[in-house]
Amino acid sequence: MQSALYGPDGFFVRPRSGPADHFRTSVHASPLFAEALLRLVERVDVALGHPARFDLVDVGAGRGELLGALCARLPAGLAARVRPVAVELAQRPDRLPPEITWRRDVPETVTGLLLATEWLDNVPLDIVETDERGRLRKVLVDRAGRETLGAPADPAEVLWSARWWPGPGRIEIGAPRDAAWADAVNRVRRGAALCVDYGHRRDERPAWGTLAGFRGGRQVTPVPDGDCDVTAHVAMDSVAGASGLPYQIVRQRDALRALGISGARPPLSLASSDPAAYLRALSSAGAAAELTAPGGLGAHWWLWQPVGLDLPLR
Numbered sequence: 001m002q003s004a005l006y007g008p009d010g011f012f013v014r015p016r017s018g019p020a021d022h023f024r025t026s027v028h029a030s031p032l033f034a035e036a037l038l039r040l041v042e043r044v045d046v047a048l049g050h051p052a053r054f055d056l057v058d059v060g061a062g063r064g065e066l067l068g069a070l071c072a073r074l075p076a077g078l079a080a081r082v083r084p085v086a087v088e089l090a091q092r093p094d095r096l097p098p099e100i101t102w103r104r105d106v107p108e109t110v111t112g113l114l115l116a117t118e119w120l121d122n123v124p125l126d127i128v129e130t131d132e133r134g135r136l137r138k139v140l141v142d143r144a145g146r147e148t149l150g151a152p153a154d155p156a157e158v159l160w161s162a163r164w165w166p167g168p169g170r171i172e173i174g175a176p177r178d179a180a181w182a183d184a185v186n187r188v189r190r191g192a193a194l195c196v197d198y199g200h201r202r203d204e205r206p207a208w209g210t211l212a213g214f215r216g217g218r219q220v221t222p223v224p225d226g227d228c229d230v231t232a233h234v235a236m237d238s239v240a241g242a243s244g245l246p247y248q249i250v251r252q253r254d255a256l257r258a259l260g261i262s263g264a265r266p267p268l269s270l271a272s273s274d275p276a277a278y279l280r281a282l283s284s285a286g287a288a289a290e291l292t293a294p295g296g297l298g299a300h301w302w303l304w305q306p307v308g309l310d311l312p313l314r
Contacts, residue, residue: 001124004224006089011226012122013090025118026196026252026297027066030287034069036259037115037194040313041070044113044192045078047309054082055112055191059184060119061086064096071097082112106187114184114193120177120239121197121231127209128153128161130168136161139170145223164238169207174235178242185243190308196252199234199301206233236301247305248313252291253298258314261288 005011026033045054058067067084074082084100085107092102106114127139129149136153153161157173165171185193200206210233213222222230240247292298304313 001224001230004226004230005122005124007226009226011229014226015091026291026300027062027069027117030291031069032261032287033256033291034066034073036256036261037066038070038073039259040192040194041074041082041113042078043311044309045081047306047311048111048190050081051111052081053111054078055085055107055110055114056082057085057087057107057110057112057114059087059106059114059116060122061088061102063090063093064088064100064102066115066117067100068097071099106184108187110188110191112191114188114191115196116181116184116194117196119197120181120195120234121199122229123177123180125176125232126157126173127170127211127232128157128173129170134168136171141224143223143225145221145225160238164202164235165205167205167207170209171205172209172211172232172235174238177234178239181239182242182244185245185305185307188307192304192306192309192311194305195234195239195303196300197234197236197303198299199236199239201235201237201249205235234301236303240303240305243305245305245307247303250302250304250313251298252300252302253294255302255304255313256288256292256298261291 003010006013041056045051048054056067056070061067064086067086071079071082071084086096086100086102087104087106088102089104096102128136129139131137131149136158138150138153139147140150141147156175160173160175161171164174181195211222211230212232213220213228213230215228220228222228224230236249240249290297302313306312
């Protein structure tokens with residue numbers, strides 16, 4: 001998975017295409033998503049007392065689409081203080097706004113807001129499976145997609161499984177995601193961190209895992225040959241507890257509605273009084289409905305962790 005996604009010609013580092021060419025995320029679905037996050041940026045800024053420098057860090061930034069959309073919407077007073085940073089292993093895109101810093105690792109210190117939208121599902125992990133004797137063994141796969149069971153799971157993998165994914169079947173060991181998120185959150189000195197991703201909690205783990213592949217907008221067999229995205233859902237509760245900080249976990253549909261994004265249709269009376277406004281409102285409602293759909297993007301999880309602030313996600 002590491003080689004297929006981030007190797008020399010890995011899926012996410014090759015220059016000829018970006019993630020948006022292969023799958024649809026909330027960032028790509030509608031500008032309403034960026035508008036909702038802008039409200040969070042403004043809330044964190046107020047809670048911090050309008051610092052002279054506000055770090056806005058996007059981990060797993062893709063091609064910088066979200067940061068570009070946020071920077072374009074920042075009010076003048078805040079825009080002058082925001083320092084946008086994209087964290088991504090791919091090369092800097094040619095058309096990225098010059099004010100956005102592009103780097104391969106999370107800054108050592110962050111005062112502001114750290115974002116990670118659909119990043120952790122692509123942090124490489126190992127998979128183990130229960131064999132006929134009830135032992136957890138590593139699942140091995142070659143570049144043709146053929147699977148075999150290998151050596152017994154490491155003690156650390158057994159321990160993680162017992163705590164976070166008990167029971168027989170196939171288990172996606174989430175410890176690397178826990179470590180990656182804890183490291184990122186621990187860079188935040190004051191402010192907040194937000195992880196948005198598809199995932200599950202302990203009481204709803206899928207018995208045979210979630211490993212999937214995507215290419216060209218279609219789901220394909222997750223063959224680790226570099227030609228497709230290889231992804232697995234995130235064990236959100238395990239990630240949430242990794243940093244030792246307080247947290248909230250809510251569904252995206254609930255978080256966005258709390259931030260004023262609703263899929264409600266505009267009143268029909270507007271169609272006769274102001275047809276152009278009605279069409280605009282109808283289009284916005286359709287986009288909001290996609291972002292909040294219970295069986296789609298609205299089912300994503302938001303993990304919210306304020307650092308040094310009393311700032312619940314409302």
